[in-house]
Ligand SMILES: O=c1ccn([C@H]2C[C@H](O)[C@@H](COP(=O)(O)OP(=O)(O)OP(=O)(O)O)O2)c(=O)[nH]1
């Protein structure tokens with residue numbers, strides 16, 4: 001990862017990248033709580049940032065919490081706008097149907113990915129240009145392996 005951007009921050013715990021080259025910086029919980037099976041809760045991180053213009057940050061789940069415990073984020077990826085100055089919060093969901101999940105203060109609950117974004121200039125038209133895909137979507141190509149060369 002070669003690109004970097006300066007992001008102004010106020011935080012109890014500065015989000016940290018676990019390894020060089022990681023895309024996501026881990027966000028920690030400011031609260032101790034237990035997520036009952038099926039429960040969702042919006043949890044504080046104690047982090048407020050000012051992104052440069054032309055950037056956004058995305059709050060995304062940690063794969064370990066998801067695969068081991070079923071902990072995900074309801075609105076993933078949560079979008080943090082460049083103009084947002086409030087506390088970044090994480091809308092956690094325990095998808096497990098039988099096991100509660102305990103979170104302690106300082107636990108890493110999500111990760112933040114900072115990315116450049118493009119604002120669209122929407123141009124209304126009568127007809128959209130054709131494309132190879134056309135209107136096919138939502139599984140239109142099936143699930144089995146495509147023939148090689150396609
Ligand atoms: O996971 C998230 C998603 C959003 N936000 C903050 C930053 C973002 O800039 C703001 C608004 O988010 P969004 O636009 O997704 O929510 P909304 O429901 O459309 O609220 P609003 O009407 O304030 O835009 O909430 C978070 O802290 N965590």
Ligand SMILES: [Mg+2]
Pocket residue numbers: none
């Ligand atoms: Mg919004």
